[in-house]
Amino acid sequence: MLEEVLLAGFGGQGILSAGMLLAQAGMAHGLHVAWIPSYGPEMRGGTANCGVTLSDRPISCPLVTEPTTLLAMNQPSLDKFAPKVKPGGLIIYNSSLARWDGELGLGRRLLGLDATAQAEAIGNVRVAVNVLVGAFIALTQIIPLERVKEALRVVLPPHRHHLIAANEKALEVGASLALAKVGEGIALR
Amino acid sequence: MLEEVLLAGFGGQGILSAGMLLAQAGMAHGLHVAWIPSYGPEMRGGTANCGVTLSDRPISCPLVTEPTTLLAMNQPSLDKFAPKVKPGGLIIYNSSLARWDGELGLGRRLLGLDATAQAEAIGNVRVAVNVLVGAFIALTQIIPLERVKEALRVVLPPHRHHLIAANEKALEVGASLALAKVGEGIALR
Amino acid sequence: MPRVLMKGNEAFGEGAIRAGCRYFFGYPITPQSELPHYLARRLPEVGGVYLQAESEVAAINMVYGAAAAGARVMTSSSSPGISLMQEGISYLAGAELPCVIVNVMRGGPGLGNIAPAQSDYFQAVKGGGHGDYRLLCLAPSSVQEILDLMGLAFDLADKYRNPVMVLGDGILGQMMEPVELPPYSGELELPPKPWATTGTAGRGTRNIINSLYIEPEELEAVNLRLRAKYQRMEEEEKRWETYLLEEAELVLVAFGTMARVARAAVERLREEGIAAGLIRPITLYPFPDAPFHAAFSRARAFLVVEMNLGQMVEDVRLTVEGRCPVHFYGRTGGVVPTVAEVVNFAKEVWQKL
Amino acid sequence: MPRVLMKGNEAFGEGAIRAGCRYFFGYPITPQSELPHYLARRLPEVGGVYLQAESEVAAINMVYGAAAAGARVMTSSSSPGISLMQEGISYLAGAELPCVIVNVMRGGPGLGNIAPAQSDYFQAVKGGGHGDYRLLCLAPSSVQEILDLMGLAFDLADKYRNPVMVLGDGILGQMMEPVELPPYSGELELPPKPWATTGTAGRGTRNIINSLYIEPEELEAVNLRLRAKYQRMEEEEKRWETYLLEEAELVLVAFGTMARVARAAVERLREEGIAAGLIRPITLYPFPDAPFHAAFSRARAFLVVEMNLGQMVEDVRLTVEGRCPVHFYGRTGGVVPTVAEVVNFAKEVWQKL
Amino acid sequence: MRVLFERTRGLTSKPFHYCPGCTHGIIHRLVAEVLVELDVLEKTVGVCPVGCAVFAYEYFNCDMIEAAHGRAPAVATGVKRVLPDRVVFTYQGDGDLAAIGTAEIVHAAARGEKITTIFVNNAVYGMTGGQMAPTTLLGQKTTTTPFGRRAEEAGYPLRVAEMLATIEGAAYVARVAVNSPKNVIQAKRVIRRAFEVQLANLGFSLVEVLSTCPTNWGMNPPEALRWLEEKMIPVYPLGEFKVPREEREHA
Amino acid sequence: MRVLFERTRGLTSKPFHYCPGCTHGIIHRLVAEVLVELDVLEKTVGVCPVGCAVFAYEYFNCDMIEAAHGRAPAVATGVKRVLPDRVVFTYQGDGDLAAIGTAEIVHAAARGEKITTIFVNNAVYGMTGGQMAPTTLLGQKTTTTPFGRRAEEAGYPLRVAEMLATIEGAAYVARVAVNSPKNVIQAKRVIRRAFEVQLANLGFSLVEVLSTCPTNWGMNPPEALRWLEEKMIPVYPLGEFKVPREEREHA
Amino acid sequence: MVFDRERCKGCELCVTVCPRKILTLSPDLNSLGFHPAMITDASRCTGCCFCALMCPDVVITVLREEGEDAARADEG
Amino acid sequence: MVFDRERCKGCELCVTVCPRKILTLSPDLNSLGFHPAMITDASRCTGCCFCALMCPDVVITVLREEGEDAARADEG
Numbered sequence A, B: 001m002l003e004e005v006l007l008a009g010f011g012g013q014g015i016l017s018a019g020m021l022l023a024q025a026g027m028a029h030g031l032h033v034a035w036i037p038s039y040g041p042e043m044r045g046g047t048a049n050c051g052v053t054l055s056d057r058p059i060s061c062p063l064v065t066e067p068t069t070l071l072a073m074n075q076p077s078l079d080k081f082a083p084k085v086k087p088g089g090l091i092i093y094n095s096s097l098a099r100w101d102g103e104l105g106l107g108r109r110l111l112g113l114d115a116t117a118q119a120e121a122i123g124n125v126r127v128a129v130n131v132l133v134g135a136f137i138a139l140t141q142i143i144p145l146e147r148v149k150e151a152l153r154v155v156l157p158p159h160r161h162h163l164i165a166a167n168e169k170a171l172e173v174g175a176s177l178a179l180a181k182v183g184e185g186i187a188l189r
Numbered sequence C, D: 001m002p003r004v005l006m007k008g009n010e011a012f013g014e015g016a017i018r019a020g021c022r023y024f025f026g027y028p029i030t031p032q033s034e035l036p037h038y039l040a041r042r043l044p045e046v047g048g049v050y051l052q053a054e055s056e057v058a059a060i061n062m063v064y065g066a067a068a069a070g071a072r073v074m075t076s077s078s079s080p081g082i083s084l085m086q087e088g089i090s091y092l093a094g095a096e097l098p099c100v101i102v103n104v105m106r107g108g109p110g111l112g113n114i115a116p117a118q119s120d121y122f123q124a125v126k127g128g129g130h131g132d133y134r135l136l137c138l139a140p141s142s143v144q145e146i147l148d149l150m151g152l153a154f155d156l157a158d159k160y161r162n163p164v165m166v167l168g169d170g171i172l173g174q175m176m177e178p179v180e181l182p183p184y185s186g187e188l189e190l191p192p193k194p195w196a197t198t199g200t201a202g203r204g205t206r207n208i209i210n211s212l213y214i215e216p217e218e219l220e221a222v223n224l225r226l227r228a229k230y231q232r233m234e235e236e237e238k239r240w241e242t243y244l245l246e247e248a249e250l251v252l253v254a255f256g257t258m259a260r261v262a263r264a265a266v267e268r269l270r271e272e273g274i275a276a277g278l279i280r281p282i283t284l285y286p287f288p289d290a291p292f293h294a295a296f297s298r299a300r301a302f303l304v305v306e307m308n309l310g311q312m313v314e315d316v317r318l319t320v321e322g323r324c325p326v327h328f329y330g331r332t333g334g335v336v337p338t339v340a341e342v343v344n345f346a347k348e349v350w351q352k353l
Numbered sequence E, F: 001m002r003v004l005f006e007r008t009r010g011l012t013s014k015p016f017h018y019c020p021g022c023t024h025g026i027i028h029r030l031v032a033e034v035l036v037e038l039d040v041l042e043k044t045v046g047v048c049p050v051g052c053a054v055f056a057y058e059y060f061n062c063d064m065i066e067a068a069h070g071r072a073p074a075v076a077t078g079v080k081r082v083l084p085d086r087v088v089f090t091y092q093g094d095g096d097l098a099a100i101g102t103a104e105i106v107h108a109a110a111r112g113e114k115i116t117t118i119f120v121n122n123a124v125y126g127m128t129g130g131q132m133a134p135t136t137l138l139g140q141k142t143t144t145t146p147f148g149r150r151a152e153e154a155g156y157p158l159r160v161a162e163m164l165a166t167i168e169g170a171a172y173v174a175r176v177a178v179n180s181p182k183n184v185i186q187a188k189r190v191i192r193r194a195f196e197v198q199l200a201n202l203g204f205s206l207v208e209v210l211s212t213c214p215t216n217w218g219m220n221p222p223e224a225l226r227w228l229e230e231k232m233i234p235v236y237p238l239g240e241f242k243v244p245r246e247e248r249e250h251a
Numbered sequence G, H: 001m002v003f004d005r006e007r008c009k010g011c012e013l014c015v016t017v018c019p020r021k022i023l024t025l026s027p028d029l030n031s032l033g034f035h036p037a038m039i040t041d042a043s044r045c046t047g048c049c050f051c052a053l054m055c056p057d058v059v060i061t062v063l064r065e066e067g068e069d070a071a072r073a074d075e076g
């Protein structure tokens, strides 16, 4: 079992923390994990991304060059990374800020969730990325959602702990939206 | 034929130029030559020395570690380098500033000339070293004395050419003193 | 043992603190900046000093001063900054001062880029500075090993009174992995350094830290004493890890990040029925020759894989000495060879055997 | 041809002037200071610029600027100063700027001393700086050859758009020997450098001098282009001299000053009936392998002699690849092996064969 | 239609990679406009730093050289000595110029090197993630002064313009800021003078420009302008610290 | 018998290697006497330069460190941060401090590093054979300015004390000379103050000492004293350029 | 006024310095993901160019109809 | 006055600064090859120590008989 997740979006969207959340939860769940950010001048461009590897075996290379899953929080990220997703891989994107009209091919599956809108509804636009994380957890079942919620306590610094509830909510919303879409029989394109 | 000459003395005694004079004359005479100075912080100590190699074959190592001839212009140089002279080698020293009382051994030959006094008599104390050079030339016959005199024109910078006569005189005095001493049958100790 | 998720760059720092290092002098550079960021917070907590130097040249000379004063001290940088430290490193080796230097390598030459690379191997193991000195050089390949090897690095530095270089790369520095972190136990008892320049009070004699020996014979004697140290390192400090080497006919050789890719490649090759194995040097200097000697009986070829255009491969060739073909596969400029690439290249080598 | 007595350090300078070099940036250091002294007088005479930089770091970066502006330019220093230039040298190689760097080596490590040494061989040929670059490296062994190789150095630098290192040592720099000096003929016609940053006027397009390639694939492409250059150097530029190699059973290998001692040793060994010969590499990178291949048929052993504790010997071992024993004799710290020492060691090797 | 303001041809069309609201962009524009207005763009060679302005060679529409971190003045010296009739400038940040490049800038000034330096002081290392710079203010939090810069450990802010003004070869040294339209207009005037000093062969000229780094200051761009005004200018007063001798005599 | 003057125990018995009449020796003695008089010799760590004073570790009767050329302030910083209660000083020439070591001295001052620097300005590189130093006077002939230093190519003499006095962390900066008994007495007083500033933890202190180099100036020692007086002091005026803040307020 | 929308990074410096307060960020995003600046009431623009002087990304071109300046001056 | 002859380098700084002009170089050489400084008329020495202050090689020790200073002062 090997999941190589690429999370990507704008600088302020909490991409790196969301990746750490996944890694922390994976570790707590007994998986081998690795997290690696994009770093350096790319940040000037206002984009951020990170790769998270979750595996039941020791991880050789932590670089995520061909993700099995892409969580894309904005249009540039979706455009740039969707073509790099492995055949049969999963793409979950923030349909509040991005659209995908073209074909994907190679059996890749695509799911759009209005993460930003959902986060605004929850009351904190910064938790939007966890809507996608929740969806990823629900669709892959790689880690119990509870583990991910517990990991919030470790990953968020103490002065951010008042945001735990909003983040948990985002995870739940993402999970249920994803399951609903799949349950509704909406084929993941 | 290989002469490895070490010239040594105080900083102001023209040691390096005298070595160049020998090298220049040797070159003009068709010999292979090399000249190498002591360099660096040693100069702070107020001493200077240089090695001149004169050979009828290409010169391998220009460093003079075991001189065949030592021209010593002062006591510290005589004390320091006399023991390093090759067996059977020649030592000519400035008896105006240095004495040698001990034994030398190993068949080394020793000649003291009052070079500083002779130079004062010539009227320029700075030509003293060439008294020893003249003696060396006379005793070894390795280069004609004329060649050495001609080399003065090349080695002395133009603004020093008025000193050529004094230098020639020093060479001659050294040569004749040395030949006289040998002629007098004074064994070179 | 509690496991925590830790960034490689932070593990360099925490490993140093746990090794009793209380002084850091450095100058920021990507991809190692989280290391100074971490220590800028952490060192004051343990009564240490974080000082941002005006340059890498100043940093390495501050390290020289702190080491002379008897402290456990480190600096860290990335490729261009390490190049600037070469004179200082040669001085540290010449004056026999212990310290730890971390190089989180990036793409070169010149400004290059900030992506991971291994193209400073020569500089680290052959002496990038002037003179006949050597650095003891360690190459971790996971965040856990970074933490562990930092302790070893400081111990070896003190044991040999020699600078120790720890080579990482952008991936090792930037990635987070779980590490086992025993509770922090505070100050260590470190062996005394009677040679340190701490003032003559209570000692009577003067201590001098120096690398100037104007007489060639004296300087040669110092160099021979250094060489005796290096020979002792060669006898006592070689470290390596092997994987499936016993039966290996195709032996991959890789260090650091590359060794992880190579290990995965070995697994994949085994799955495909090719008797592959791996030698992972942990000390790059002294270079571990024992596993090669162990491999000769069965090995039909060596394949060295590096994130450069061929550097460690020379040490492998010097070890193998023509007994067996040595192949090389490398990517450079910050490109990391994938497992698939290594497997494909290995198969080509295998087919031609 | 008129013969004049010239100091090695001055020959570096005069050779540069005759190669059309008009710009010198450097920082004083023994044992090469007569080179800047000479050029401080001589360059203004030919309309050139002598500039004493505030440091070796500044000097190498001034060289970078002058080379970018299209000039033939050089710097010179001695071991510690060359260590300080390593970042700059890596930048020059990365930005593909031609220049000549003279290292008149002295004893190391650290401050060491000012006596002659050859202990910066690794630094010169393996890349003392970061990244996968190479310097073309020339090693003269007489004052005449200094004069000649400086011309070659500038030509090769321009041919390959790569820095060229000329390695001397304290003896070569300080000694005087006769040289043949044709009358100075003034300006050379040098090939144009359309890539130089001289202002866009009359060109229209912008020229950029740079070594930053943020995308790993781009930086790798640059590195592969550099490697192609190095491979061309390996094909076209290897230079060496042999002495009595044809029948040699004991082959001495030495460069620079040491090669002269070794040559005398070979003569002495021949006198004693030992079939000795000499390989003198003139290019240290690319390392000349052809004479070794020519020697294998008869050679029973190689003996590498260096003024260090064993550096070029690694390149010899890499070339010989175990076909034949490779022995080493070296002195370091500024000690120069005498002919007698080399002969004695060679005889020991011979007796054990 | 009359054009009151348009993009200068001194800049290429390449969009800047700087963070939103980063005033590096304003300074680029001012330098480019001055080069065009003095009609020297075609004979100019610029030298980029290592820092956020590392890609300046993509923006200035003239020949450009990327220098090693801190060494731009040495590189510019090499260029100017080979091409004395060209206009040569360096564009450097405060890490580049005032930390690692201290010796190079001091000695370019001491030599009276006929180059112009645009020195962008944003009180922080922008590119590498917001570490302390020599110019970081006391109390300012950065990634390497997490508790605020304390003089006791980390020393005092370095006043580069004042320091270089003591050097004889420095013909023109001034400090400006780009935090308001008024200051931007003044900044351009000063940058122009600096290049004029070079064109008149009067010696070394340097303009220190106070600039923002919203990203690493942890502010939005308008707040950053205000922080510059309220916090930086009191420590780094604006003005001309050295003018060419002739002018001093007429003063 | 009363002893009016005797060799200080702050010096070892090793004879200096300096050229006859070189005033490095006087400066060594003054520093050694001050260390003894302040009773800190046993807790002092000195840092030598590369330059003629490279062997200073053989002369000062305390723990000594030989630093790389120009880096003594960085080395001293390393020592002082580890041993804040020790007295740490650097002894540096003008090539060492004002050329290759410019960044290190500026930033030791900027950090207010609690070390004392004795800066020996002899207008030349002594050890390496009399090349131009940043402090070489205009018109002065050296081995690398064979026609005399010309500002046009080689720039202007660097006034280190004046430059460093602009730096906040520099608590005490003064210039003295050792060309006459009166100036020697004054020099000692100033060197003592510099160490007192360190002992009082007030910040960085530096004493620039004008010194002779008869060998490379091509003069005999008495002539060299006169040359210092007539040629150097007009360019490098003696005095205190910066005193600790408290004292300034009382002034 | 012409805004080169695709270059705009929505930094609001122009918005902040416009003396007429007639600039604002557009609600939609450009392809860089920023809300580009726009002018709300071009008729009130004095042509003072403060916005253009402060724009770090050289997004703004300021144009005037001939003779417009005088017409606006009385608003000042 | 005591001169540590073997340390003296004959630089004449002491000779130059002695207000009484009672110092000179000895005609013979020490083992370093220098003419060491010597005092010609110790009775005229004021004990001002100028010589010792200026001696770069710390060659000179200045001693006084008790009560000697006063006796000399009138010479001044």
Ligand SMILES: Cc1ncc(C[n+]2csc(CCOP(=O)(O)OP(=O)(O)O)c2C)c(N)n1
Binding pocket: C027, C028, C029, C030, C056, C080, C081, C084, E049, E050, E051, E052, E053, E069, E092, E093, E094, E095, E096, E097, E120, E122, E124, E125, E126, E127, E128, E133
């Ligand atoms: C030798 C070397 N050391 C360090 C670095 C890393 N580095 C790149 S930019 C920079 C500092 C940038 O700060 P500044 O000069 O203030 O420019 P800004 O980004 O703030 O505009 C540093 C330390 C490097 N590239 N090379």
Ligand SMILES: Cc1ncc(C[n+]2csc(CCOP(=O)(O)OP(=O)(O)O)c2C)c(N)n1
Binding pocket: D027, D028, D029, D030, D056, D080, D081, D084, F049, F050, F051, F052, F053, F069, F092, F093, F094, F095, F096, F097, F120, F122, F124, F125, F126, F127, F128, F133
């Ligand atoms: C890195 C390096 N560059 C150059 C040198 C050579 N060097 C030794 S001392 C010196 C200058 C000495 O001048 P200064 O500092 O003025 O001291 P002085 O001898 O005049 O007392 C130089 C350039 C060196 N040892 N190391």
Ligand code: SF4
Binding pocket: A044, E017, E018, E019, E021, E022, E023, E024, E052, E122, E126, E127, E212, E213, E214, E215, E216
């Ligand atoms: S990090 Fe700061 S200086 Fe760099 S581009 Fe962003 S705002 Fe500008």
Ligand code: SF4
Binding pocket: B044, F017, F018, F019, F021, F022, F023, F024, F052, F122, F126, F127, F212, F213, F214, F215, F216
């Ligand atoms: S060279 Fe000059 S500074 Fe050095 S010891 Fe001699 S006189 Fe003194």
Ligand code: SF4
Binding pocket: G001, G017, G018, G019, G020, G021, G022, G023, G039, G044, G045, G046, G047, G048, G049, G050, G051, G052, G062
């Ligand atoms: S030109 Fe002046 S008034 Fe018009 S939009 Fe710009 S800032 Fe506002």
Ligand code: SF4
Binding pocket: E021, G003, G007, G008, G009, G010, G011, G012, G013, G014, G015, G036, G037, G054, G055, G056, G057, G058, G059, G060
């Ligand atoms: S100042 Fe420029 S980049 Fe910023 S919002 Fe206005 S137009 Fe856009």
Ligand code: SF4
Binding pocket: H001, H017, H018, H019, H020, H021, H022, H023, H039, H044, H045, H046, H047, H048, H049, H050, H051, H052, H062
């Ligand atoms: S103490 Fe004064 S008077 Fe006596 S010898 Fe010395 S300088 Fe002359």
Ligand code: SF4
Binding pocket: F021, H003, H007, H008, H009, H010, H011, H012, H013, H014, H015, H036, H037, H054, H055, H056, H057, H058, H059, H060
């Ligand atoms: S000053 Fe000192 S060294 Fe010089 S002559 Fe007098 S006693 Fe001798």
Ligand SMILES: [Mg+2]
Binding pocket: E051, E093, E094, E095, E120, E121, E122, E123, E124, E125, E126, E133
């Ligand atoms: Mg900055």
Ligand SMILES: [Mg+2]
Binding pocket: F051, F093, F094, F095, F120, F121, F122, F123, F124, F125, F126, F133
């Ligand atoms: Mg000096």
